[in-house]
Structure formats: structure tokens, C-alpha cells
Amino acid sequence: MRRLAALLRPVRRAVLARRRLIAAVLAAAAVAAGLHAATAPPPATVPVVVAVRDLPSGTVVGSGDVRTVGFAPGSVPAGDVTDPVGRTLAAPLREGEPLTDVRLVGPSLTDGYPGLVAVPVRLPDAGVAGLLTVGDRVDLVAAEPRGESARVVGSGVTVLALPRDDAGAGSGPGGALGGRLVVVGVAPGDAARIADASVRAYLTVTFGG
Incomplete structure (x- = not known):
């Protein structure tokens, strides 16, 4: 041990003699590292x-409802929409959630429902429409204005969107105004029958067991 201490004594003296120089070099290295981090590109x-x-679902997106943020490459969701202003939400959107095509009323509504087509129908009773949520499966029932028997025109149709439209923007049978627009997903073979019933009859829904 004494021999080792004797060998290290000159090294210790050299370090102590140059401690100010070593400290200055270390400080300069720290400053240089900080400057590099500050000037590195984001x-x-x-x-x-x-x-x-x-x-909420049905909101017509305004310029104050959205903002643009930076996402890391590779984390951008598929189908992101760059200009959603003026379009209608098909489903609720959380704060900070990206706007994607499947969240907006349009052709992409049926992306998650292969084999279906989207058909807008107006339910004369807005209160009934208010009971619906996106994703519900319901039966569409048509009642003729002249008192004829009601009939099921669509079984197990899927509610795709609940746009917030002006209640006076549409008309029901006989020119009656009001109701609520609902977008449903139906089999292609049922689309024409349901669309015809939506303008000739009063539509309502029933919930299956």
C-alpha cells in the first residue's frame, strides 16, 4: 500500500496543480454541450x-373548433382531414383528438361497415331521433299519412351519424316541416325502398330486444 501511495503521489500533485485548468476545461465542455442542444434543429x-x-356528434365544425398541432412522423392517424371546417361530425370528438374522415359525415361513414351504404332519412319526431346514438341498430318503421298500416322498411339498420340540421330545412309527407336528419347504414338492396319511404311516409324507429 505504501508503495502504491508513493506511486500515486506525483499524479495527485499534478492534478492539484492543474485543478483550475481542468475545471475550466470541464466548464467549457458543459457550455459547448448546452449551446449545441439549444441550436440543434427541432x-x-x-x-x-x-x-x-x-x-358532440352532429356539430358543424367551425374554425374555432380546431387547431393544428405537430405529430411525430409515423404517429399520424390514417385518414386525417386537413380542412374539416364546414363539415358535420358523425360521432363525438374529444379535445385533442385528430379529425379523421370516419368522424365526418361523408363516404367514409361506411368504412367500418362493409357491405352497407349510407342513406339519410328524416324522422319527423325529433324527440325520437334524440334517443339515438351513433352505432345503434334499429328497425325503421313507416306509417302512411292516410292511416294505412305501418310496416317495417328496414331491419337492423345501423345509425351512422346524427347531423345537427335546421329543423325547418327539410319537409315530411304533405309538406310538414321539422324532425331530425339521421344517416343510417343499410344493405344496398334496401336503400331505394327506405329512401322512398322517407319521403312518402312518416318514419320512426323501434329498438330490438
């Missing part, structure tokens, strides 16, 4: 439009 991002607040 990581690459991709602009994505997200909701600035929780938005």
Missing part, C-alpha cells in the same frame, strides 16, 4: 388538425 413533425374542445 425534431421533424407533421401538421395534424385536432379538436380544441369536446365536440
